[in-house]
Amino acid sequence: MKLLHTADWHIGRTLNGYSLLNEQEQTFQQILQIAKDEQVDGVVIAGDIYDRAVPNPEAVSALNKMLREINLENNIPIYAISGNHDSAKRLNYGRDWMEYTNFHLNTFLEEAFHPIETDDIQIFLLPFFDPLDARVYYQKQGMPAEKVKKITTIADAMKLVIADMKKNFNNNKMQLLITHFSVTPNKDEEIELTSETTSKVGGLATLTADQFKDFDYVMLGHIHTRFASPDENIRYSGSPVKFNIKEARLKNKGKGVDIVTLEKDSISRVFKPLLPTTDLVVLEENWETLCDPKFYKKQPINKDWFAITIKNFDRSEHLQTNIRAELQKRYGTVVELDYESNQNDFDSQVNTTNISELSPEDTVEQFFETITGKDLSAPQKSLVETIFNEIEREKK
Amino acid sequence: MKLLHTADWHIGRTLNGYSLLNEQEQTFQQILQIAKDEQVDGVVIAGDIYDRAVPNPEAVSALNKMLREINLENNIPIYAISGNHDSAKRLNYGRDWMEYTNFHLNTFLEEAFHPIETDDIQIFLLPFFDPLDARVYYQKQGMPAEKVKKITTIADAMKLVIADMKKNFNNNKMQLLITHFSVTPNKDEEIELTSETTSKVGGLATLTADQFKDFDYVMLGHIHTRFASPDENIRYSGSPVKFNIKEARLKNKGKGVDIVTLEKDSISRVFKPLLPTTDLVVLEENWETLCDPKFYKKQPINKDWFAITIKNFDRSEHLQTNIRAELQKRYGTVVELDYESNQNDFDSQVNTTNISELSPEDTVEQFFETITGKDLSAPQKSLVETIFNEIEREKK
Numbered sequence: 100m101k102l103l104h105t106a107d108w109h110i111g112r113t114l115n116g117y118s119l120l121n122e123q124e125q126t127f128q129q130i131l132q133i134a135k136d137e138q139v140d141g142v143v144i145a146g147d148i149y150d151r152a153v154p155n156p157e158a159v160s161a162l163n164k165m166l167r168e169i170n171l172e173n174n175i176p177i178y179a180i181s182g183n184h185d186s187a188k189r190l191n192y193g194r195d196w197m198e199y200t201n202f203h204l205n206t207f208l209e210e211a212f213h214p215i216e217t218d219d220i221q222i223f224l225l226p227f228f229d230p231l232d233a234r235v236y237y238q239k240q241g242m243p244a245e246k247v248k249k250i251t252t253i254a255d256a257m258k259l260v261i262a263d264m265k266k267n268f269n270n271n272k273m274q275l276l277i278t279h280f281s282v283t284p285n286k287d288e289e290i291e292l293t294s295e296t297t298s299k300v301g302g303l304a305t306l307t308a309d310q311f312k313d314f315d316y317v318m319l320g321h322i323h324t325r326f327a328s329p330d331e332n333i334r335y336s337g338s339p340v341k342f343n344i345k346e347a348r349l350k351n352k353g354k355g356v357d358i359v360t361l362e363k364d365s366i367s368r369v370f371k372p373l374l375p376t377t378d379l380v381v382l383e384e385n386w387e388t389l390c391d392p393k394f395y396k397k398q399p400i401n402k403d404w405f406a407i408t409i410k411n412f413d414r415s416e417h418l419q420t421n422i423r424a425e426l427q428k429r430y431g432t433v434v435e436l437d438y439e440s441n442q443n444d445f446d447s448q449v450n451t452t453n454i455s456e457l458s459p460e461d462t463v464e465q466f467f468e469t470i471t472g473k474d475l476s477a478p479q480k481s482l483v484e485t486i487f488n489e490i491e492r493e494k495k
Numbered sequence: 496m497k498l499l500h501t502a503d504w505h506i507g508r509t510l511n512g513y514s515l516l517n518e519q520e521q522t523f524q525q526i527l528q529i530a531k532d533e534q535v536d537g538v539v540i541a542g543d544i545y546d547r548a549v550p551n552p553e554a555v556s557a558l559n560k561m562l563r564e565i566n567l568e569n570n571i572p573i574y575a576i577s578g579n580h581d582s583a584k585r586l587n588y589g590r591d592w593m594e595y596t597n598f599h600l601n602t603f604l605e606e607a608f609h610p611i612e613t614d615d616i617q618i619f620l621l622p623f624f625d626p627l628d629a630r631v632y633y634q635k636q637g638m639p640a641e642k643v644k645k646i647t648t649i650a651d652a653m654k655l656v657i658a659d660m661k662k663n664f665n666n667n668k669m670q671l672l673i674t675h676f677s678v679t680p681n682k683d684e685e686i687e688l689t690s691e692t693t694s695k696v697g698g699l700a701t702l703t704a705d706q707f708k709d710f711d712y713v714m715l716g717h718i719h720t721r722f723a724s725p726d727e728n729i730r731y732s733g734s735p736v737k738f739n740i741k742e743a744r745l746k747n748k749g750k751g752v753d754i755v756t757l758e759k760d761s762i763s764r765v766f767k768p769l770l771p772t773t774d775l776v777v778l779e780e781n782w783e784t785l786c787d788p789k790f791y792k793k794q795p796i797n798k799d800w801f802a803i804t805i806k807n808f809d810r811s812e813h814l815q816t817n818i819r820a821e822l823q824k825r826y827g828t829v830v831e832l833d834y835e836s837n838q839n840d841f842d843s844q845v846n847t848t849n850i851s852e853l854s855p856e857d858t859v860e861q862f863f864e865t866i867t868g869k870d871l872s873a874p875q876k877s878l879v880e881t882i883f884n885e886i887e888r889e890k891k
Contacts, residue, residue: 153549156584163588171591188552192559193589195567196596 100220103134104357106145106320107338111158115434119340120161125376126339127165130356133371134175137358142169145320146182146227146279176201180226182279182320183488208236212263220361223264225278229488230256257310265313273361279320281305281481284329305481308333316366339373344406344435347379378403385410401431408437459487496616499530500753502541502716503734507554511830515736516557521772522735523561526752529767530571533754538565541716542578542623542675572597576622578675578716579884604632608659616757619660621674625884626652653706669757675716677701677877680725701877704729712762735769740802740831743775779804797827804833855883
């Protein structure tokens with residue numbers, strides 16, 4: 100069986116107020132073309148399909164069209180789950196009709212225990228859930244209150260969930276899991292990781308690779324770079340589009356999808372890159388350089404988007420200048436504008452990002468970075484996400 | 496062909512903050528039972544399926560389950576359109592998959608021109624739209640700008656739309672139209688109407704029955720009482736649940752669905768009543784009567800919901816009393832509480848309805864009533880709705 104693995108589409112996302120929808124649609128067409136060229140038996144979308152619980156109507160229309168093109172126009176099966184950014188209840192709408200054309204979608208924990216069966220493979224679709232979802236589920240299953248209370252971390256919950264899945268394992272088949280969590284490598288293993296995941300293990304909100312050892316292959320969503328994959332057969336595909344400056348800075352960290360071929364005793368994985376139509380270019384230069392035609396005419400002006408940090412910037416010398424307007428005149432779209440002062444005053448270092456456009460998680464992350472100068476570690480990031488998920492629960 | 500005609504489900508609606516979802520689900524079960532007992536060939540839902548453009552997740556789940564029960568569990572075709580309360584873009588999601596099981600849903604004007612064809616009948620599904628939608632549509636069709644500009648009222652637009660539908664009429668079949676508008680009788684006809692529709696004709700936002708004369712039968716949504724139907728074969732089914740005090744006051748105006756049998760040269764219509772599980776009881780009595788066990792013990796206390804107006808009420812005599820709490824103790828759920836003062840002071844007449852729970856349209860209507868003592872006429876109501884629809888357009 101040959102599957103295309105993608106995740107974290109975040110349809111409807113904006114970057115400092117600039118809609119990424121056009122870029123997402125362009126990138127989708129590349130994904131579809133790869134699926135057709137490779138003649139895959141299915142497209143896996145491992146959660147965070149939308150960017151938010153209540154996506155705007157343009158995002159709803161765009162996603163509908165994409166799913167339609169894969170599943171109805173090209174007759175390619177879809178295996179999808181909801182992520183922490185999706186509303187399980189909203190995304191669930193219509194799934195029973197979609198089953199008729201082999202579009203399989205799970206958004207609730209209780210839907211996850213019975214796999215989709217092919218001749219050789221059992222495909223388990225486990226959507227994002229949190230410990231409270233697990234407590235509710237196991238209480239309904241008649242688990243004693245005493246035992247239910249002990250489900251406090253996602254690791255506790257996952258142990259029970261996987262044990263229950265294993266009851267449905269068919270030993271003559273391979274087992275594939277599709278899920279959406281932060282999974283770190285085992286404690287005793289050394290794997291090259293991006294800065295996002297260098298922190299080791301544990302915490303309340305992360306899982307380790309060894310929990311998934313009974314599956315032949317795990318396709319993950321949640322972390323946006325494929326280099327965060329915790330194991331050879333436990334993989335993040337990464338998101339197809341660059342969503343922030345940090346991702347744009349990691350120039351060698353290409354975006355793409357995995358083509359995974361699962362055969363008894365043989366698993367192969369081939370990375371297929373996706374090329375941005377509108378790239379996000381990070382510039383960190385002096386004001387004089389930025390305004391110099393010799394410099395900026397070499398840039399992909401009026402085509403790509405720019406995130407610009409002006410170095411050694413003394414504001415008092417430019418009080419009459421509309422900095423953003425001057426830069427947009429030369430570069431086109433400037434989605435982020437920062438100042439790096441040589442005076443080291445806090446005020447001039449304040450990020451000009453429009454806070455109201457950031458997600459709550461990103462706001463915390465940015466605040467943490469501003470104060471400590473460090474990124475949130477993977478467990479810290481997961482903890483923040485867990486907290487906001489619990490807050491969001493009411494709204495969903 | 497035998498069809499069940501219903502409309503205006505408004506799933507997710509609240510009554511002064513009290514959720515109607517349980518009542519809507521109970522009533523749905525009656526509708527489903529009627530459809531099964533009558534062995535209908537389809538269920539028609541003529542718009543305003545949800546109560547708002549962004550229904551809450553419980554409403555989404557509830558509707559999904561209802562549609563699933565009709566279409567997937569009982570294999571009954573569905574013919575549905577969006578109304579002015581629905582978001583055309585959001586409700587459109589998934590419709591292409593639903594087609595596979597004969598769940599036909601149109602939410603955009605451009606989807607309306609090609610009917611669903613049965614052996615004997617052409618079923619045109621025309622969702623709610625406004626003149627601006629029509630201008631955009633006809634511009635795309637290559638209509639000269641001069642002519643497009645002249646589409647200013649819904650009557651202008653409907654004339655063009657129906658003319659285009661007629662190009663697809665098959666004279667060997669009957670034509671059924673399912674749509675969602677305010678339609679009044681022809682000028683020269685006298686039909687008994689409720690207060691909501693006594694105003695005659697016209698205005699910017701209403702249609703008259705004669706515009707639909709080329710259809711054999713028209714199933715309408717929009718107005719919540721079937722007694723507003725403008726013609727013998729141009730019918731409102733009414734909403735299945737009472738949504739406000741005014742509807743509760745009209746005790747003889749029963750809620751229900753129509754079973755319509757369409758055969759060449761023979762159209763029959765049978766009304767099937769729906770019984771409220773939790774009724775809405777309107778009481779207008781003196782405080783002493785309301786507190787008298789001889790009176791209140793005869794009421795359906797702790798079962799139905801109450802809308803209570805206290806007559807001849809002098810507040811100064813009850814400064815220490817929590818009126819609402821005292822009434823709830825005796826009656827159960829009091830969804831609306833009004834005072835009718837014998838002092839005629841404005842303050843004590845102010846409705847205690849929670850304004851924040853009202854739709855914008857209802858807020859205008861209530862304000863109009865408070866100031867003028869009269870209901871909005873049908874054209875006035877349509878005009879208000881048109882204005883809010885145009886405002887909502889941006890959000891949808």
